[in-house]
Amino acid sequence: MKVLYSKECLLHDPPFEILSGEKVPYFEKPKRLTIIEGELKSNGFGISEEVDWDIDLRQHILRVHSVEYLDYLETAYELWVREGGNKIAVIPETFPHVNLLPAPPESAHITNPFARAGLFCFDLSCPITKETHKATLASLRVTLTAAKSLVVGAVNSAFALCRPPGHHAMPSLCGGYCFLNNVAIAARFIQNISPSAIERPKVAILDIDYHHGNGSQATFYDDPSVLYVSLHGENDYPYFTGSASEQGSGKGKGYNVNFPLPRGITGDNEYCDTLQGAVAIVRNFEPSFLLISLGVDTHIDDPISDFKVTTSGYLRIGGIIASIDRPTLFVMEGGYALESIGKNVCNVLQGFKLQVEHQ
Ligand code: OKP
Ligand code: ZN
Numbered sequence: 001m002k003v004l005y006s007k008e009c010l011l012h013d014p015p016f017e018i019l020s021g022e023k024v025p026y027f028e029k030p031k032r033l034t035i036i037e038g039e040l041k042s043n044g045f046g047i048s049e050e051v052d053w054d055i056d057l058r059q060h061i062l063r064v065h066s067v068e069y070l071d072y073l074e075t076a077y078e079l080w081v082r083e084g085g086n087k088i089a090v091i092p093e094t095f096p097h098v099n100l101l102p103a104p105p106e107s108a109h110i111t112n113p114f115a116r117a118g119l120f121c122f123d124l125s126c127p128i129t130k131e132t133h134k135a136t137l138a139s140l141r142v143t144l145t146a147a148k149s150l151v152v153g154a155v156n157s158a159f160a161l162c163r164p165p166g167h168h169a170m171p172s173l174c175g176g177y178c179f180l181n182n183v184a185i186a187a188r189f190i191q192n193i194s195p196s197a198i199e200r201p202k203v204a205i206l207d208i209d210y211h212h213g214n215g216s217q218a219t220f221y222d223d224p225s226v227l228y229v230s231l232h233g234e235n236d237y238p239y240f241t242g243s244a245s246e247q248g249s250g251k252g253k254g255y256n257v258n259f260p261l262p263r264g265i266t267g268d269n270e271y272c273d274t275l276q277g278a279v280a281i282v283r284n285f286e287p288s289f290l291l292i293s294l295g296v297d298t299h300i301d302d303p304i305s306d307f308k309v310t311t312s313g314y315l316r317i318g319g320i321i322a323s324i325d326r327p328t329l330f331v332m333e334g335g336y337a338l339e340s341i342g343k344n345v346c347n348v349l350q351g352f353k354l355q356v357e358h359q
Contacts, residue, residue: 001349002158003040003047004146008138009033009163014089014127019304026127027304027336028177033163036332039342040161043350047161052145057137060144063188064181064219068107069172072120073136073179076128079113089127092118107172122175123238132164136179139164143182143331144189150289150327151193157328157356159294159349165333167213167293168238176211176238183207183291183331184219187226190289200225201288204326206278207231208317209295209333210305212242212258216293222252227285229278230293231271233306234260257281263306268313271298275320282324290326296335296344303336314344318351325359328352 010030017026037047061070080090095118096105110119139162146158166183168176187203194201205220207213207230218241220226232242248256259274282290296314298307309317321328330349335341 001045001353002146002149002155003045003161004051004142004158005033005037005047005049005161006051006138006142007049009135009142011131011138012129012135012164013131014129017127018124028164028334029338030163031338032335032341033161033332035338035342036161036345039346040349043346045346045349050145051138051141052148055141055144055148057140057144060185060189060192061140061180063192064171064184065169066172069120072116073128073133073174076113076116076120077130077132080117080128083113085113089129089132090117091124091127092121094118095122120173122170122173125177126174126179132179136164138162139166140180140182140185143186147186147189147329148193150329151190157330157352159330160332162332165295166331167207167209167216167333168211169215170218177334178215181215181219183213183293184216186291186329186331187220191225194288202227202285203289203291204229204282204285204287205291205293206282206321207293207333208275208298209293210297210302210307211237211295211334212260213293214238214241217241217246217256220252221248221256222250224251224255227255227257227282227287229257229259229281231259231261231274231278233263236263236306261307265308267308268310268316271307271309271313272316272320275317279320279324287326290324290328292321292328292330293333294330294345294348295333296341296348297337299335299337299340299344301337301340305336311340311343311347314347315351315354318348318353319355321348322352322355322359
């Protein structure tokens with residue numbers, strides 16, 4: 001298991017977010033990563049900070065995100081401050097709701113930085129600070145470096161220890177602490193750098209974060225070459241996506257699978273039973289590569305989520321994932337219980353390793 005990490009991921013550090021109408025300290029903190037790093041180190045995992053500077057991020061980002069959105073991420077902070085916005089961060093105040101407009105906005109014509117803050121974002125959890133984009137690019141570079149080592153066959157499994165996370169990020173929207181969709185970009189990256197002998201290798205994304213990965217789902221909704229399977233809290237954030245009836249469209253019909261699970265009562269047994277079913281679907285797809293959106297916000301102590309998975313439950317979860325038996329890239333997503341986040345992530349990877357050695 002190769003673990004990739006970059007200190008630049010710590011640069012994104014907004015002081016607050018608005019949660020349930022309250023101004024609270026930002027949950028998606030840099031400390032999440034340093035705690036996990038420490039726990040992995042004390043459990044014998046080697047951690048590499050050798051990111052691959054040869055990867056041209058822009059080219060790979062643009063396979064998933066629009067050029068207008070990438071331009072927004074690059075310039076938002078500077079233009080916002082220039083127009084008198086608060087120096088701490090860009091935070092939207094108005095959204096172009098579908099019912100507010102006679103027609104969808106032409107993003108290119110909207111130049112007011114305050115308007116753009118709402119145009120390219122769907123909630124209040126993505127403040128853009130001066131350093132946000134630098135950290136976002138580092139997070140993606142960590143992910144793609146790890147993906148590359150899988151594709152070239154240097155390793156059979158890797159973990160991208162990175163933040164900000166990605167699975168909520170849409171082609172032209174940030175939201176849910178996410179700016180660039182690391183896993184989605186990695187899927188396209190893998191398909192494009194794989195040796196041409198295998199035409200467009202099939203990639204499966206298994207999303208075990210507590211929240212539904214609306215951005216990953218949207219990116220591949222009509223694409224049968226990328227299977228998206230998610231287990232998540234039913235009717236919880238991001239609220240408008242994640243039902244079992246969302247199964248893909250056109251050629252992608254059947255290649256999007258959602259498992260919403262009940263809030264408040266889903267513990268180790270219920271979770272692992274459903275995960276076994278999800279894994280059967282992934283195996284049946286026969287992907288060349290497996291990407292795991294690894295969130296540990298399913299933990300019983302998570303402050304913003306509502307499942308009851310225990311720290312030892314993550315050992316089982318890692319073992320079940322290993323039974324898919326494909327080259328596997330874990331990419332860090334959520335998890336906000338700081339006291340247990342290190343052990344929880346470590347247990348997924350150790351449960352995975354133990355099962356791999358066993359089979
Ligand atoms: C990001 B990831 C709802 C709070 C919503 C944003 C949560 C983003 C989660 N109670 N705030 O999927 O862990
Ligand atoms: Zn989450």
